[in-house]
Amino acid sequence: MKDTDSKKLExxxxxxKDTSLQVIELNKYRERLFVYVLAIIFxxxxxxxxxxxxxxxSNALLQKQIGINFELGQELLNGFLWFLLxxxxxxxxxNNVLVNRLYSYLHKLEEKMGxxxxxxxxxxxxxxxxLNGYPAFSDWAHFxxxxxxxxxxxxxxxxxxxxxxxxxxxxxxxxxxxxxxLLTIYISTILYMxxxxxxxx
Numbered sequence: 001m002k003d004t005d006s007k008k009l010e011x012x013x014x015x016x017k018d019t020s021l022q023v024i025e026l027n028k029y030r031e032r033l034f035v036y037v038l039a040i041i042f043x044x045x046x047x048x049x050x051x052x053x054x055x056x057x058s059n060a061l062l063q064k065q066i067g068i069n070f071e072l073g074q075e076l077l078n079g080f081l082w083f084l085l086x087x088x089x090x091x092x093x094x095n096n097v098l099v100n101r102l103y104s105y106l107h108k109l110e111e112k113m114g115x116x117x118x119x120x121x122x123x124x125x126x127x128x129x130x131l132n133g134y135p136a137f138s139d140w141a142h143f144x145x146x147x148x149x150x151x152x153x154x155x156x157x158x159x160x161x162x163x164x165x166x167x168x169x170x171x172x173x174x175x176x177x178x179x180x181x182l183l184t185i186y187i188s189t190i191l192y193m194x195x196x197x198x199x200x201x
Contacts, residue, residue, distance in 0.1 A: 005116050008116055009113055009116045009117060012109055012112055012113050012116070013113060013123075015109065016106065016109045016110070016113065016123065019102060019105060019106055019109070020106065022102065023099060023102050023103065023106070026095060026098060026099050026102070027099060029095060030092065030095045030096060030099060033088060033091055033092040033095060034092060034145075034149075036088045036092075037085070037088050037089050037092055037153070040081065040084050040085050040088060041085070041152070041153070041156050043081060044081060044085065044156055044160050045156070047077070047078075047081065048159075048160065048163050052074075054077075055072065055073070055074050055077055058072055058077055059072055074168070074170075075170055075171060075173075075174040078164065078168075078170065078174060078177075078178060079174065079177050079178070082160075082177065082178050082181035082182075083181065085153075085157065085181070085185065086181045086184050086185050086188070089153055089185060089188065089189070090184075090188050093188055093189070093191075093192035096145070096192065096196065097192065097195050097196065100195075100196060110122075110123050146193065146196045146197065147193070150189045150192060150193050153185065153189055154185070154186060154189055157181075157182050157185045157186075158182070160178075160182075161178055161179065161182050164178050
């Protein structure tokens with residue numbers, strides 16, 4: 001191996017290690033975001049089932065944490081939950097797309113290092129080795145993250161809007177705010193699914 005190739009290989013390997021560490025941190029963050037979104041979905045169902053008690057409990061928690069006697073109304077709490085559902089799910093989708101792009105980048109780095117080392121199996125942790133004998137559970141997890149979870153999110157958001165429209169007797173302003181966030185959730189989810197499945201192909 002030439003000295004220039006050796007130096008290139010060293011630089012690429014350092015970059016590969018840094019990118020791998022970045023992926024690990026992003027995966028940890030993604031798991032936290034996934035749990036947060038599930039928690040907000042749960043809160044949406046709790047609010048649908050026990051709207052008055054949910055508002056009272058939220059106000060009690062708020063007063064205990066802040067120490068100020070400030071009461072959230074039903075509509076303000078609805079708007080806040082809509083905002084949380086959109087913002088955290090959006091961040092989750094954004095993080096997932098970034099992780100997928102970084103995995104593709106790691107595969108390219110492995111190919112470059114393999115060529116420089118004159119060994120196609122020089123480093124294959126994220127590429128050939130990872131995809132070789134891909135377990136059925138990983139396929140299932142991929143289905144859950146890229147199909148089941150996004151469709152569940154859309155279903156919950158749609159059910160929430162249905163209840164807001166026909167059972168909660170909310171003001172037109174509150175319905176418009178909910179409708180806006182529902183639209184942004186639909187757009188974000190569909191674009192996310194398109195991005196991940198195009199990448200899969």
